Amino acid sequence: MEAPLLEMSTGHVVYFIHPRNGSLSEEDTFGVARWQPENGGEPFAIKGNLYGVNKGERITVHGKWETHPKYGLQFAVDHWERPLPKTKDQIISFLSSKFVKGCGVKTAELIVQKLGDRALERIMHEGAACLMGIKGIGTKSAVKIADSIKSNFEIQQIMMTLLPYGISADTVTKMYKQWGNECVDIVRRNPYRLTEIHLIGFLKADEIAMTMTIGISMDSPYRLNAALQHVLNETCYKGGHCFVFEHELIDRTKELLRGVSEQDIETELQLMAAHEQVIWEEDRIYPKHLYIYENKLAHKLACMATRSGGAMPFLEPMIREYQLQHGIVLAEKQREAVRELFRQQLLIITGNPGTGKTTVVKAMIDIYKKHYPEATIGLCAPTGRAARKLGELTGMDSSTIHMMLGFRLGAEPEYGENMPLPFDLIFIDEVSMKDLQLAYNLFQAIGPNTKVVLIGDSDQLPSVGPGNVLHDMIAACIPHVRLTEIFRQAQESQIIMNAHRINHGEQVVIDKTKDDFFFIEQPEPERIAHLVVLSVLRFLDKGYRLEDILVLSPMKKGVIGTEELNNALQAAVNPPALDKAEIKTAGRIYRQGDKVIQTKNDYDKQVLNGDIGTVIGTISIKNESGELTDEIGLACDFHGKVVVYSKHELKDLLLAYAITIHKAQGGQAPVVIMPVSTSHYVMLARNLIYTGLTRAERVCVMIGTRKALSMAISNNKMVQRNTALREKIESNLQSIPTGQRKVYG
Numbered sequence: 001m002e003a004p005l006l007e008m009s010t011g012h013v014v015y016f017i018h019p020r021n022g023s024l025s026e027e028d029t030f031g032v033a034r035w036q037p038e039n040g041g042e043p044f045a046i047k048g049n050l051y052g053v054n055k056g057e058r059i060t061v062h063g064k065w066e067t068h069p070k071y072g073l074q075f076a077v078d079h080w081e082r083p084l085p086k087t088k089d090q091i092i093s094f095l096s097s098k099f100v101k102g103c104g105v106k107t108a109e110l111i112v113q114k115l116g117d118r119a120l121e122r123i124m125h126e127g128a129a130c131l132m133g134i135k136g137i138g139t140k141s142a143v144k145i146a147d148s149i150k151s152n153f154e155i156q157q158i159m160m161t162l163l164p165y166g167i168s169a170d171t172v173t174k175m176y177k178q179w180g181n182e183c184v185d186i187v188r189r190n191p192y193r194l195t196e197i198h199l200i201g202f203l204k205a206d207e208i209a210m211t212m213t214i215g216i217s218m219d220s221p222y223r224l225n226a227a228l229q230h231v232l233n234e235t236c237y238k239g240g241h242c243f244v245f246e247h248e249l250i251d252r253t254k255e256l257l258r259g260v261s262e263q264d265i266e267t268e269l270q271l272m273a274a275h276e277q278v279i280w281e282e283d284r285i286y287p288k289h290l291y292i293y294e295n296k297l298a299h300k301l302a303c304m305a306t307r308s309g310g311a312m313p314f315l316e317p318m319i320r321e322y323q324l325q326h327g328i329v330l331a332e333k334q335r336e337a338v339r340e341l342f343r344q345q346l347l348i349i350t351g352n353p354g355t356g357k358t359t360v361v362k363a364m365i366d367i368y369k370k371h372y373p374e375a376t377i378g379l380c381a382p383t384g385r386a387a388r389k390l391g392e393l394t395g396m397d398s399s400t401i402h403m404m405l406g407f408r409l410g411a412e413p414e415y416g417e418n419m420p421l422p423f424d425l426i427f428i429d430e431v432s433m434k435d436l437q438l439a440y441n442l443f444q445a446i447g448p449n450t451k452v453v454l455i456g457d458s459d460q461l462p463s464v465g466p467g468n469v470l471h472d473m474i475a476a477c478i479p480h481v482r483l484t485e486i487f488r489q490a491q492e493s494q495i496i497m498n499a500h501r502i503n504h505g506e507q508v509v510i511d512k513t514k515d516d517f518f519f520i521e522q523p524e525p526e527r528i529a530h531l532v533v534l535s536v537l538r539f540l541d542k543g544y545r546l547e548d549i550l551v552l553s554p555m556k557k558g559v560i561g562t563e564e565l566n567n568a569l570q571a572a573v574n575p576p577a578l579d580k581a582e583i584k585t586a587g588r589i590y591r592q593g594d595k596v597i598q599t600k601n602d603y604d605k606q607v608l609n610g611d612i613g614t615v616i617g618t619i620s621i622k623n624e625s626g627e628l629t630d631e632i633g634l635a636c637d638f639h640g641k642v643v644v645y646s647k648h649e650l651k652d653l654l655l656a657y658a659i660t661i662h663k664a665q666g667g668q669a670p671v672v673i674m675p676v677s678t679s680h681y682v683m684l685a686r687n688l689i690y691t692g693l694t695r696a697e698r699v700c701v702m703i704g705t706r707k708a709l710s711m712a713i714s715n716n717k718m719v720q721r722n723t724a725l726r727e728k729i730e731s732n733l734q735s736i737p738t739g740q741r742k743v744y745g
């Protein structure tokens with residue numbers, strides 16, 4: 001049966017019926033609006049994907065009439081377009097709209113005066129040249145006006161061609177930025193190229209490829225290439241691996257492509273390796289960038305590790321003087337760490353909580369400054385929270401590694417191989433979180449005369465991103481001092497003592513007369529969720545603030561996963577109210593007063609993955625020229641810095657009443673509440689529970705079953721990560737003959 005022909009109507013949206021503010025997003029594109037056809041007919045309702053339609057602007061909608069059981073006759077929009085304005089008034093109104101940069105009503109009138117009814121056609125064909133000589137338009141603004149008109153209509157054309165294949169308007173805009181007017185040709189030839197610029201994933205590209213008329217064969221090299229890239233990257237980034245073994249990559253790709261022969265996949269892989277799209281080393285296949293990071297990092301670490309000095313007679317009296325001045329006796333391992341600081345260019349200090357890491361860092365800074373008064377010292381950590389804590393404890397400035405390196409959107413960091421960081425000594429805290437890429441960027445920026453001290457707890461979860469950098473460095477014998485003594489003050493904390501027990505595979509011991517560790521026995525997940533909410537409310541009643549409380553769950557899904565806990569906690573802690581602004585998008589509600597977490601590094605806004613803030617309210621979004629638009633966004637406070645999110649940027653912001661233990665790494669709070677249930681037994685591992693517990697500064701409340709806790713404590717099977725950093729550091733170390741090793745200090 002042939003599809004019914006679509007009808008069309010040109011006119012404008014008088015107002016939006018749903019959503020009332022007309023603020024649609026890529027995730028939430030469905031809208032209903034009151035429509036005024038320009039032929040003078042009666043207004044009617046239109047509905048459908050109206051994402052990108054602005055109230056009042058002239059567009060053409062294509063679709064068909066439908067009868068809604070409740071609302072009657074409506075026009076269901078299949079697609080829409082912005083027609084080329086025809087009359088003088090339409091042209092002036094288009095030229096002075098937000099789509100054309102740098103052109104107000106007066107300038108628009110002057111343009112039409114000079115170029116007439118065919119002004120837009122002429123600008124598109126002749127470019128900026130035809131605008132020259134018009135009063136108030138210089139060369140720069142002529143180019144700006146011409147470019148925005150051209151790109152506007154080109155994007156429209158591309159959208160009309162590609163939207164039917166399920167490519168969203170937002171993706172088209174991004175594609176256009178990358179490929180300009182060639183988008184349609186590129187996608188028609190090889191839809192998988194959309195995966196190259198991370199606009200869509202392989203599965204979506206495959207879907208598009210299969211629906212495009214020219215069709216792409218199942219064993220097309222384009223398809224195989226994209227599938228191999230997809231499997232390689234997914235495996236590395238989801239599993240924290242730096243490479244994937246050849247047989248595993250081929251097997252997984254075969255499973256994904258179903259019906260394509262192993263031989264064809266292997267041939268494509270060989271071609272990819274020959275063109276250095278991937279790196280094939282022995283039986284390992286690396287994404288090219290991870291291979292470069294691993295090799296360069298290994299080389300740099302080995303060079304630094306071979307630079308060590310000899311005896312320092314001045315040091316022992318300085319350590320004694322420090323102890324006297326501060327009324328402290330450093331433990332032998334702490335003294336060893338101070339000595340190693342002076343001897344080594346690169347030093348790792350690890351220890352479980354309460355073993356005196358911060359104390360020894362303070363001693364190191366003090367003694368080093370006494371010996372080298374002119375020395376410049378930098379402090380940093382992978383997350384904002386960890387950096388703030390390091391700054392507070394040492395009384396010195398401290399920043400995130402990203403900020404220290406000067407990460408910028410779409411550009412190399414400010415500091416790197418050719419521009420080393422301007423410090424004599426750098427301390428980096430919470431190094432267990434550092435993944436391969438961040439470690440590479442950091443060490444590239446370390447100059448030949450800068451010392452580096454890495455501090456961390458190697459029993460915590462490894463980094464979220466690829467690599468197992470801290471473990472590999474320790475295993476490769478990079479100078480390392482492990483602090484083991486638990487000091488008396490720390491011994492009084494049940495949190496610290498139980499953290500050590502868990503780490504040794506022993507069950508927790510709780511003294512009910514003390515008030516820092518509680519275990520509430522409850523087997524039912526629904527009841528656990530309820531108790532989590534009650535506990536949070538109780539701590540709030542006691543005077544704790546929301547930011548003092550971390551609710552940690554191992555998982556996102558399920559009744560006691562972060563998603564459902566967040567909904568329950570939002571409803572209990574911050575319910576809707578007339579005086580509280582809120583925004584709804586993609587099924588989530590963000591309300592004034594909500595605790596939120598950024599889930600991606602955004603160098604433009606200067607908020608990093610893991611930063612926690614509070615929603616201040618809603619706000620009108622400004623366009624590129626700084627003028628307010630109809631679009632409503634969200635304003636959040638991140639430790640005194642106000643960050644504004646447009647609706648489509650909210651995908652990078654989640655509620656943070658409950659967060660995963662992985663996300664909580666590098667941060668601590670006075671209170672930690674943690675469900676521990678067999679309902680997420682796949683996630684129950686010792687280092688997970690250990691990491692969660694050690695986020696608590698004052699009180700930890702676990703809710704669940706002892707059985708689940710005991711299962712987690714017994715599960716010490718570390719998930720293996722594919723990395724060759726250790727091997728490469730060792731081989732670099734061997735290739736630097738002892739005679740050529742530099743003396744440092």
Ligand SMILES: Nc1ncnc2c1ncn2[C@@H]1O[C@H](COP(=O)(O)OP(=O)(O)OP(=O)(O)O)[C@@H](O)[C@H]1O
Pocket residue numbers: 328329330331334351352353354355356357358359360487488489490
């Ligand atoms: N040599 C020492 N003699 C006596 N007390 C010490 C000594 N070193 C550290 N402490 C005390 O032990 C406690 C824990 O020390 P510190 O905070 O430095 O450990 P940490 O390893 O940094 O802990 P966390 O990982 O929990 O932050 C502190 O109260 C500190 O004052």
